[in-house]
Amino acid sequence: MKIDKKLLGELIAEMVAVFIIILFGDSVAAMYTLYDPSPYKTAYWGVCIVWGLGVTIAIYVTGAVSGTHANPAVTIALATFRGFSWKKTPLYIVAQVLGGFLGAAAVYALFSPVIDHFNEVHHFTRALDGGAAGVFFTHPGEAVTPMHSLLVQTILTGMLVFGIFAITCEYNTMAPQANSGALIIGLLVATIGASAGYLDAWAINPARDFGPRLFCYFAGWGPQALPAPQNYWWVPVLGPTLGGLVGGGAYYVLIRPFMPERLVEPMAPTPVVLTETALPAERFGAHSHS
Template sequence: MSRRQLAGELISEAVAVAIIISIGCSAAAMYLLYDPSPYQNAYWGLCITWGLAVTVAIYATASVSGTHANPAVTLALALYRGFPWSRVIPYWAAQVLGGFVGAAIVLLLYGPVIDHYNDLQGMTRAEGGGAGVFFTAPGLAVTPLHALRNQVILTGFLVFGIFAITERYNEAAPGANGGALMIGLLVACIGASMGYLEGWAINPARDFGPRVFAWLTGWDRAALPAEHHYWWIPIVGPLIGGALGGAAYRWLILPFLPARQRALSAAPAIASERGAQ
């Protein structure tokens, strides 16, 4: 691979995550900062906005890098689909950078609104005022360790679904370019059903990139290390969940796909014909 091609892929990954964060965290700002919130009684709108942000990112960048846009997805692809291990760390770095840039765009848009919200609430950024715009935290009755388990499960669902949607032997998968929309809807469905648990990070770059940006722009210890040192949970949980979700698809579904079985059955015959020639 040429350096130019690798650079293009890394730029693509950063742009994809920047798109997702710019749109998704802007929706989070509208949910949190306004009273009445446009999403307070229409939570599905928030979820579908995050999902469509993922869809837009895929359509914009998939031809260059495949749009992993998530370190957990990159890890799963390296484990089960032959993605080169030498590109895993560079992809992760580009994805986190994209999250950082996306958060910067959100602050450019909503900075005055965040400050106004904090004034009304009698809070400061360092106390965590408006932090939910940028990064996740445990929800009602959720402890950090429970959140870790949740993130493993949620990201497992995500990667399992992505593998199903993109599997070439899955004859029920969406054709043409429909996969991007279905992956976006998958993200939205996870948020709609499980998002209140701890903000459905399901992506280390989605949480850590904006968290680092927030730490540098006034949120201080509210961002890093966060209450109960929560910062590592949306990193480790999704990485474990992505590996488990990919394994589940690899061992529970892929071996039994009829198209794959036909291809494996035909392979010896084709090899035999070529040998005879």
């Protein structure tokens, strides 16, 4: 597929969007994890808000260029249900993962002395103990198995994409108007994290997890990043992908057919990359809380 100037701009925008999300999100995860006392240990909602606002900022920066998918699960759901180009889909995903990789590199540049100090104080190593790995990528929480985490990621990402489709549907008269949808999508991400983030750090985005995980593999965490304990690495890739399809399908089966305007005015096919109204939608996001 030839990459012309327009497509190149879209790919750069997708990379930048995920970079922004990871820069803010993994940085707040570092603030949560590496400091004692942590400014967020008793204020977890603050962690969730930062992740959500990272998504909102990413949308405002890049939405006019690419629509700010910023999430392979969103891109695949849009290709499946809203006519986004399947030819562009793998290119978008590569750009998103690259954004996650570069975002993690930037966070590492900021916090590497603190990471080393944290590991020294707690007698952790990167490759053997995964010291401070939770700053960058996700893992199962207490009493959660990888297979249960797969279910968690499927459900949570399903709610994310279900919400994005509702927020950006042109027939939804209750959806946020103008460009306020970006803020509501950010709050949706924050709400998902606040309600279920401790289960497995609420990746809900393959690029959000795999991009930083790939960086950490080369930055000294090695097998703690890939394939990760219990071979966990594939869970936050497959779970969100399945969840996006479930959530998008659920919206088109359960809600979309009953929108009042749709009953009298059929929607014409549209090539808009993200939404029927050209309003930007998510990412992301996702989060690592430990």
